[in-house]
Amino acid sequence: MKQVVILMMIFTLGCHRSNIQPGMEIVLSHAGKDASCPFITKDATDNVVISWVEKDTAATTGMMYYAVSNDNGHTFSAPVNIPVTAGVYPHDENLPKLLFKPGGEVIALFGVEANDPRNKYAGKVMYAQSFDNGRSWQDAVPLVTDTAGYDQRYFDMALLPNGEAAAIWLDNRKNTNAEGSTLYFAVTAGKSGFKQAMPVAGTVCQCCRTKMYVAANGDIHVAYRDIINDSIRDMVHQVSVDGGKTFSAPVRISADNWVVNGCPHTGPALTANSQGLHFAWFTMGSGQGVFYCRSIDNGHTYTQKELLSKVLMAKHPQIVTTTGDQVMIVWDEPVKWKQDFNSRIGFQYKAADGKTIQAGMLTTDSSYANYPVIGALKSKETLVAYKRRTGNVGAVVYQLVQLP
Template sequence: MKQAAVWIAMMMGVAACQPRTLQPGKAVVVSHTGKDASCPFITKDADGRPVISWVETNSNADTGLMYYAVSNDDGYTFSEPVVIPASAGVYPHDENLPKLLFKPGGTVIALFGVEANDPRNKYAGKVMYTQSFDDGKTWQPALPLVTDTAGYDQRYFDMALLPGGEAAAIWLDNRKDTNAEGSTLYFATTAGRNGFQHAVPVASTICQCCRTKMYVAENGNIHLAYRDIINDSIRDMVHQVSADGGRTFSAPVRISADNWVVNGCPHTGPTLTANSTGLHFAWFTMGGGQGAFYCRSVDNGNTYTQKESLSKSPMAKHPQMTTIADHIMIVWDEPVKWKGDFNSRIGFQYKAADGKTMEAGVLTADSTYANFPVISGVKDNKTLVAYKRRAGNKSEVVVSLLSMP
């Protein structure tokens, strides 16, 4: 079986007092040559092995199939791509990102979006899921996440493993009990092999087309972050937490009072992670400054630090973050001028446990076009970064393994 090697070079300072520096490594393609690939996502299987998933389409196709590859050596190499046949019809949307989740005991869930073509909303989409009960060897027919006929539009979902071994999902839904603009955020959990059950609304008036984020902390708390519509016009990021497995959630609280008034959808959602010092957030806004920003909370979301800019670029977007050895690694994409035109590159910040920036820079060359990065910590103080990269008139999914300073 052919494997793709994933390497990262670590540069040492010439002087003894010069600190070690994180350097961008060789990005290796994991998607099929000749296919149009997008929507990279990183997770781990039930044995803790890194897994990368993505979507591939044929030329001029609007929909495609999900694929994934598994690493048996902590991210240095990955297997040949494995197809998920039941995902046929997945719509490739890098913000409405298809996801994989591995439950204990051999169950794998693929969650993905498809076009709905509903007369009530010509732009409507549906969230589908398929389950495998034999570690991905075979897959059940895909099912809709929502079976209520009043629910004709679902999108911008996330999924996470709960401490008891079940999966939880959140998504944006057209069903709501208010005339105010926005979608409702729903929450549901799996019940063994019976799939997602007992969907309940968590919050309303959510910005209709930005990623949502769910993070399950080590203590079992379920944290949610998303872009809310506040006072009918402000689209700022908020945070909620559940300490009882999702039965109840705290009221939404803004992580930063950006007061961004915009009559439209920014198409870039928040991210969050946690370490020994508390919660860490990153997001895009054009309120009170423009670009990608960071803040943290040391008291489980009661208060938040003042936001700080992640990049000098005012158009840095799509931040993603992870915890590695109690430190924080954040990546995003940002435009860069190249030979009279604009490309897109991947920027990063590597932070100490308390949020202090230790290093910042870029992971991709200005001469390439790379965007929509995703990130996950692996063993031995290393981090995997995957992203979409332009290749001629197509795109490909590539991955690098970073050794942290």
């Protein structure tokens, strides 16, 4: 009988350890401020960094802050502000970002309102550089100085193997009368900032975030929502195998055939591991919600899409490869709570080959949490940060999620 009890205890403990459990929510942003736009990256010494935007509750613009963890995401430093980002327009799809280059250089990339008479909704992408690990900053400058470029937004940024930073963004400048924006690509030239901007694609959906991923072999992958045949807004993928000099032709990751005359405001997510490329995105074509697929041949072909959540309006997916080569995906979705609707964070944990290991929720139905971002840690944990809203005021919180 004693052996049976011991075996049952071992089995119970084993089952508990094999399941992902939500971590404790920890607030990073300042009380009394309206905070949003969390973003996860790593500094030059591989410490985890979370950045975000804070503003006064009545203001429309704010300033970027960040905090650094030197214990693998368990605790973070006091928030540090970046004064030269004052005026940043907080937008959870047009997400401000930090990038740490080797040698102490840090780049802050963020969006501001353009107030251009040619387009009242126009935005401008700015960037600021620090050459002493964030202790002091150069004044922010526009990413685009061409006077024909009056609207830039929905950008991404990544570190290249040579230590330079690459950026992509949507731009009003285009060589076609077809609807959409042009996807541009540029690379930094040392301390001189971003140079050699070039167009990559010309009919990109104007209001969905873009994604750039640099693989371990140096390939530069980009994903975005394209406008196909003037009416279909599906996700496409391109890759550069020559350091960004040229990109492959756009290929749809899934033939959703979503015909919509408007902007969905939810872009794609992309990562890679030993088993290929992994994608997550939102569509209302051939099904509705957040979907997943992968490619084992560097983007030539893609698996049949897989629905991640049964909630039809699940949106804003983010994806990461864990240190164990697995894939973790998070998103937000509406949930009925009493007489109203809240928002919660869902997840799906997948094996390296895309097979689902576990799915569930990271936040409760009684709270309002959305726009999650996710980062891999050195241990069997991932870091998930998101905006938690109370009334009309947001706070940036994070939790450590223990993996099996």
